[in-house]
Amino acid sequence: xxxxxxxxxxxxxxxxxxxxxxxxxxxxxxxxxxxxxxxxxxxxxxxxxxxxxxxxxxxxxxxxxxxxxxxxxxxxxxxxxxxxxxxxxxxxxxxxxxxxxxxxxxxxxxxxxxxxxxxxxxxxxxxxxxxxxxxxxxxxxxxxxxxxxxxxxxxxxxxxxxxxxxxxxxxxxxxxxxxxxxxxxxxxxxxxxxxxxxxxxxxxxxxxxxxxxxxxxxxxxxxxxxxxxxxxxxxxxxxxxxxxxxxxxxxxxxxxxxxxxxxxxxxxxxxxxxxxxxxxxxxxxxxx
Numbered sequence: 001x002x003x004x005x006x007x008x009x010x011x012x013x014x015x016x017x018x019x020x021x022x023x024x025x026x027x028x029x030x031x032x033x034x035x036x037x038x039x040x041x042x043x044x045x046x047x048x049x050x051x052x053x054x055x056x057x058x059x060x061x062x063x064x065x066x067x068x069x070x071x072x073x074x075x076x077x078x079x080x081x082x083x084x085x086x087x088x089x090x091x092x093x094x095x096x097x098x099x100x101x102x103x104x105x106x107x108x109x110x111x112x113x114x115x116x117x118x119x120x121x122x123x124x125x126x127x128x129x130x131x132x133x134x135x136x137x138x139x140x141x142x143x144x145x146x147x148x149x150x151x152x153x154x155x156x157x158x159x160x161x162x163x164x165x166x167x168x169x170x171x172x173x174x175x176x177x178x179x180x181x182x183x184x185x186x187x188x189x190x191x192x193x194x195x196x197x198x199x200x201x202x203x204x205x206x207x208x209x210x211x212x213x214x215x216x217x218x219x220x221x222x223x224x225x226x227x228x229x230x231x232x233x234x235x236x237x238x239x240x241x242x243x244x245x246x247x248x249x250x251x252x253x254x255x256x257x258x259x260x261x262x263x264x265x266x267x268x269x270x271x272x273x274x275x276x277x278x279x280x281x282x283x284x285x286x287x288x
Contacts, residue, residue, distance in 0.1 A: 064283035068242035070276040071228030072149035072178075075247060075284055080224055083285035086133030088175075088246065092213040093126040100195060103143070104203035105232070113271050114232050117199040117262070118143035119211060128213055130166055130175060132244065137166035137175045142216070144196055145272045146263040149231050150178050150247050158251060159183045159259050161272075162192065162216065163231075174230070174240070178247040179217060183259040191216045192254040196262045218250035226282040231273040249288070 060066075060081035098121045105114040119142045121128060128139040148161035158180035166175040181192055189197070191212050200206045224247045229239040263270065 060283040060285070063280050065278075065280045066227060066283050068227045068229060069278040069282040070239060070241075071231050071243065071245060072151070072273060072275055073226065073228065073278065073282055074151045074153050074275055075224050075226075076153040077224070077249075077286070078153075080284040080286040083225060083287040085225060085285060087131075089131045090214075090217075091130060092128040092139070094212065094214070095209075096121060096128055096211050096213055097125060097207070097209040098122040098211065099205045100200060100208045101205040102200050102202050106235070109202075111202055111266060113266065113269055113273075115202065115266075116143040116145065116232075116271055117196060117265075119195050119208065120205075129169070132166075132175050135173075136169040137173070138169055139213070140165050140167045142195070142213075144181075144192075144262065145231070146259070146266065146270055147272055148180050149272045149275075150180070151275060159263065160192075160196075160254065162252070164213075164216075173244075174242075175244040175246060176230075177217070178245060180248070180251040181259070182251045182253045183256040184253045185256050186253075189258075190252070190254055192252060193258045196254060197258040199262070199265070216252060218248050218252055220248075220250040222249040222286075222288040223247060224249065225285045225287065228282060 098119055100117065101120055102117050103115055105112065121139055121141060130137050130139070142162055142164050144160055144162055146160045148158035150161060151157050160181035160183075162177075162179045162181060164177035164179070166177075167173070194208070194211065226245050226247075227242050228245045229241040229243055231239065233239050265271075
């Protein structure tokens, strides 16, 4: 069974539960279900599900580890193993309001590599969340690093990376989506552009409404997963572990001028953590 994130109609949770009909009756069944299906799609937000691979898939073999490593890392697709972890279901409403914050971390009052521009999810309205292994993780914020922190082996480093930080609803735990962002020239703007093109001053914030989170994720939901750490330190310099990383294989995009403007806030130093050398290296699992 494919483990890629895929769109499931809201009125059923798994295609395999559809009863088998003789060929002569299938057209009639589809005809009768079509009005109900259309109504359901129009009334509910989109949801994507990443299903685990079949149970007989074996874990990675070799010298890697499933224990938490330091992030970010280089992802070598050729060395990844078929995924067999918990299913992820994404429950993002069609539109979300919140606050755009230029976070100021120590040293305060000056831009450093630990600062970032982030969209902090508001407390009103329907809250975006995911379920991972049957547990709920609420989306806390989306923030940006330039250049990208993760890197795919054999490819140039992307100019930006967005992190979708989900925190466990009960207890402590993280699931972070990593989305690479390419700089392109095109008419109009993406949802990423809305968050990076006119940030507030360092330490300041401003309200922002109508962000479409689903449009910020790549249309292709293929991902790579590993267990790592946060990439910004806490007050005493520690990088929290473990973090469940879900790095998307395909890229999103933002306008070239907005990407350059965001990167210029930090100059050559950037606001990214360097790739980490881990011994042993992380086991990386593919979900396609």
